[in-house]
Amino acid sequence: MNHTESAKAFERAKGFFPGGVNSPVRAFRSVGGDPFIVKYGKGPYLFDVDGNRYVDYINSWGPLVLGHAYPSVVEAIATQAARGTSFGACHELESDLAAVVRELYPSLELMRFVNSGTEAGMSVIRLARGFTNRRKLVKFEGCYHGHADVLLAKAGSGVLTLGLPECSGVPSQVVSDTLIAEYNNLDSVERLFAECGDDIAAVIVEPVVGNCGLLVPQDDFLKGLRRITEKAGALLIFDEVMTGFRVALGGAQALYGIQPDLTMLGKVIGGGLPVGAFGGRRDIMEMLAPLGPVYQAGTLSGNPLAMVAGMTTISEWRKPGVFESAERTTQSLVDGLRRGAEAEGIPLVADSVGTMFGFFFSSTPVRSFKDTAQADKAAFNRFFHAMLEAGVYFAPSAFEAGFVSAAHAGEGLDYTLERLSTGFKAAKN
Ligand code: HOZ
Numbered sequence: 001m002n003h004t005e006s007a008k009a010f011e012r013a014k015g016f017f018p019g020g021v022n023s024p025v026r027a028f029r030s031v032g033g034d035p036f037i038v039k040y041g042k043g044p045y046l047f048d049v050d051g052n053r054y055v056d057y058i059n060s061w062g063p064l065v066l067g068h069a070y071p072s073v074v075e076a077i078a079t080q081a082a083r084g085t086s087f088g089a090c091h092e093l094e095s096d097l098a099a100v101v102r103e104l105y106p107s108l109e110l111m112r113f114v115n116s117g118t119e120a121g122m123s124v125i126r127l128a129r130g131f132t133n134r135r136k137l138v139k140f141e142g143c144y145h146g147h148a149d150v151l152l153a154k155a156g157s158g159v160l161t162l163g164l165p166e167c168s169g170v171p172s173q174v175v176s177d178t179l180i181a182e183y184n185n186l187d188s189v190e191r192l193f194a195e196c197g198d199d200i201a202a203v204i205v206e207p208v209v210g211n212c213g214l215l216v217p218q219d220d221f222l223k224g225l226r227r228i229t230e231k232a233g234a235l236l237i238f239d240e241v242m243t244g245f246r247v248a249l250g251g252a253q254a255l256y257g258i259q260p261d262l263t264m265l266g267k268v269i270g271g272g273l274p275v276g277a278f279g280g281r282r283d284i285m286e287m288l289a290p291l292g293p294v295y296q297a298g299t300l301s302g303n304p305l306a307m308v309a310g311m312t313t314i315s316e317w318r319k320p321g322v323f324e325s326a327e328r329t330t331q332s333l334v335d336g337l338r339r340g341a342e343a344e345g346i347p348l349v350a351d352s353v354g355t356m357f358g359f360f361f362s363s364t365p366v367r368s369f370k371d372t373a374q375a376d377k378a379a380f381n382r383f384f385h386a387m388l389e390a391g392v393y394f395a396p397s398a399f400e401a402g403f404v405s406a407a408h409a410g411e412g413l414d415y416t417l418e419r420l421s422t423g424f425k426a427a428k429n
Pocket residue numbers: 023024025026061144157158210211400
């Protein structure tokens with residue numbers, strides 16, 4: 001592949017943005033090399049400024065369940081843009097999207113739209129503390145809930161990819177009440193509650209972890225969290241920014257039958273435009289201003305373009321058979337990954353839940369952050385680059401989940417499956 005134009009464009013970007021990027025996960029720091037520069041996206045593909053085509057398994061880190069530039073989503077955005085792009089005032093589209101969200105997520109008795117998952121995370125923590133009048137939080141090592149100070153402790157995603165266990169600029173006292181437990185290990189949670197349960201406001205968890213590679217909840221882990229928090233009078237917060245609409249239409253709470261007190265959403269509900277949301281029990285949500293004393297606000301919150309993009313995306317995604325077909329595509333990809341690795345004698349752990357998937361070059365199961373240490377990152381990097389050169393774009397990090405869209409069935413998937421042996425051959429060397 002020729003990357004001349006991408007190289008030039010990236011040099012230019014470096015003159016404007018730290019590391020040439022507007023979000024660290026886009027840089028190829030852990031896999032090496034420079035990112036390609038996107039010209040446009042269509043269906044399951046991204047096209048770069050040199051005219052190269054890639055089957056895209058990032059899908060903007062999750063939102064694009066229908067693929068790039070889905071016609072009815074594009075049309076809905078264009079139609080709304082002609083009527084106004086932002087009002088900073090109440091409008092009906094907010095309630096239209098909220099009604100769809102609540103139909104699929106009945107635990108969100110009340111909700112509020114924000115502009116990103118990060119905003120949802122910082123707001124939900126403030127609300128949990130305000131409601132319970134307690135200070136401490138429990139989060140899990142390797143989980144990432146956006147980049148608000150209080151949640152940047154032992155975080156996943158780019159923090160983990162870049163090897164920054166603590167983030168400079170976050171005062172230690174800001175995270176001193178953020179307690180860290182091990183995902184899939186209820187004992188580690190019980191221990192924290194035994195020590196200071198009376199002061200724990202909430203447990204926050206990615207029910208299926210997507211920011212540390214893909215980690216699947218084992219046995220009764222999530223049920224256990226519900227039991228422990230209920231007993232201690234702490235809130236259970238599901239961060240479904242990634243899992244929402246992806247592991248099931250109703251998210252992990254529907255898939256595993258758990259009702260959290262509060263939920264964070266993002267990504268898919270904006271159909272590729274910037275959005276986030278949080279919501280949950282009415283008595284908790286009524287603590288928010290203007291009803292209550294917990295302040296939270298946003299100029300662009302409930303943005304009309306994001307509302308119509310989200311509504312159109314979800315209405316297509318929930319049509320009979322669409323999610324199920326994308327889920328089957330995801331399973332076929334994971335089967336292909338397993339078969340391809342086996343053919344080359346490479347140990348690989350690959351899994352999917354709904355339309356999220358992940359894989360580790362590991363011979364032993366990976367169930368928590370601790371287990372990821374056994375994965376062969378050098379092999380991942382070789383695999384990543386060989387696949388990229390063959391026109392298949394997986395996340396440029398061994399610590400990120402992948403995402404499949406409805407557009408990947410057929411040509412996109414077939415193209416990928418045919419090239420996996422190239423990737424695994426390279427991983428071996
Ligand atoms: N949750 C996303 C990846 N893990 C965030 C994307 C970003 O940080 O740019």
